Amino acid sequence: MPQLKILISGAGIAGCASAFWLSRLGHDITVVERFPTLRSTGLQVDLRGHGIEVMKRMGLEQAFRAKSAPENGMEVVDSRGRRWAYFPANRSGKGLQNFTTDWEIMRGDLCQLLHDACAGRVKYVFGKWIESFQESNNDFVEVLFSDGQKDRFDLVIGADGQGSRTRKMMLGPNTPDQITWLGGMYFGYFTIPRQIQEGEEYRATTYMAPGKRFILARRHRPDRMQVYLGCKTNSERLRNARRGDVQEEINAFVEIFRGAGWQTEQFLKALQEDVDDFYCERIGVVKMNPWYQNRVVLVGDAGYCPSSNTGMGTSSAIVGPYILAGEISRMQRGSKAEDHYTKDELLMALKRYDEKFRPFMDAVQKGITEGQDAWDWIARSWFSILIFNIFVAIASFLRINILGRFALREDVGDWSLPDYEEMIKN
Known part of the structure; x- marks a missing residue:
């Protein structure tokens, strides 16, 4: 051979x-x-x-x-930290995964x-x-x-x-x-030191803020928390930040997210003082x-x-x-x-x-590179966020996996995974 x-x-x-x-x-x-x-x-x-x-x-x-990672599901909260919806991981082995999968x-x-x-x-x-x-x-x-x-x-x-x-x-x-860049969409990723509290669960928590901003916090170990800052922005500072200029990218995210509500100020303070693993992703499709x-x-x-x-x-x-x-x-x-x-x-x-x-x-x-995306209406204003929270609350109550069905792209239709006998037997 x-x-x-x-x-x-x-x-x-x-x-x-x-x-x-x-x-x-x-x-x-x-x-x-x-x-x-x-x-x-x-x-x-x-x-x-x-x-x-x-x-x-x-x-x-x-x-x-x-x-x-031991994450059990994702909750949606408002600016006061009140839970509106919770979507548990699908551990049945059947159907589409939720936001939190059984394989994290x-x-x-x-x-x-x-x-x-x-x-x-x-x-x-x-x-x-x-x-x-x-x-x-x-x-x-x-x-x-x-x-x-x-x-x-x-x-x-x-x-x-x-x-x-x-x-x-x-x-x-x-x-x-x-590569097609998706209209000013950016993610900032980092971890912060935060000890798990008694009764706290391993879950992802997402919060929408006006101005097309959102925050996701999740925990993978008892002494650290992951923080995701996502935005669709016209910020010239972030757009002009040189790739690899981490401090300038951090400064731009702080500028964009200041005053967003919920735990934002705590996260931004930690980002400026305790973070050594920050990474900025410019969202694009190849x-x-x-x-x-x-x-x-x-x-x-x-x-x-x-x-x-x-x-x-x-x-x-x-x-x-x-x-x-x-x-x-x-x-x-x-x-x-x-x-x-x-x-x-x-x-x-x-x-x-x-x-x-x-x-x-x-x-x-x-459809990713064509037309508007959900951020153009979900996180534009407090009113649109309220409508979104009501919508996900109903879906959560009815146990409808809206993210798996309508937002994420796990469903690839009738495409099936080929079998390669030469690979399995080696």
Whole structure:
């Protein structure tokens, strides 16, 4: 069985998931990550729908459960902290997940879990990245790394996130980047020290404030709390803040959220004094066709970032690499060559990956970049927030999973997860 020499750019969830499956198939895998270590940062993420099934097929359900976050559900409160609605996690194993799923985990824990599951058969190189690449004679990709070294690979996989350098290099300097920014939408993520109080539950609490602002607070351990600040804003300060200028981004969020009500002032005080893990996300959607060019292919947010609004970013980053590896495994079965694959065979596998997975992502991304979104009316004024609170209160009383049905994008219609016998038996 021929072995491919594969380079993966990015050791996040999509990169580690790709390394897991492709190394299980016996390929020679190298993962480069520009950060000096595996990043343990990031707040809570979840799996939904087919992402759950892929995790089970990896054989990692027990390991996931051992690291899972203990959140039981989400409540909606007003400026006085009064609960209007509560939506518990769906632990029945049937139907759509709620806001809180039965598969919650911290991002860093999931990356570590995936990394450890294949570390013995994958070469991870930290503090290094792709500087440039070019295809040579249709037989390989020659890669120049940040340290000046060069190497040749049969396949390069871009798993380097929403702002993917691999995607930009693949498209070339004369092609616009295929990302659509969603009209001034931003999220600020951080954790603060806050000891759990007697009788306090592990639950997410969300609060809407006028001016298209919302706050989500949730707890993953007894001594720390996660805080999410979300807004749709015309703030010039935030728009002009340089990526990576954390202090300026913090100052902009403080300016936007001051006076928003509920526990906002406590969170802002902690943000200015006790936070060392703040991250600002500019909300965007990556849509491109196809997800590959010659011997370079994209997975996860690099190729099809669905935005945080869908709740499907992590699941997409788990399912996509499974499909890619599965189609490469079928290439193995169909290849007649004894020592190598032809470019045509590889391109056919990449084409099938694109064709198989695209209906899933089309369903997840449908309508996100067109027209107005819910924030344009939910959090515009106190009156619209009151109407929203009444609406969710009724849904909560009737036990209707409105978020799972109407807001999040877990339902991908009649798309079904392919079975790849070559992957499961290895």
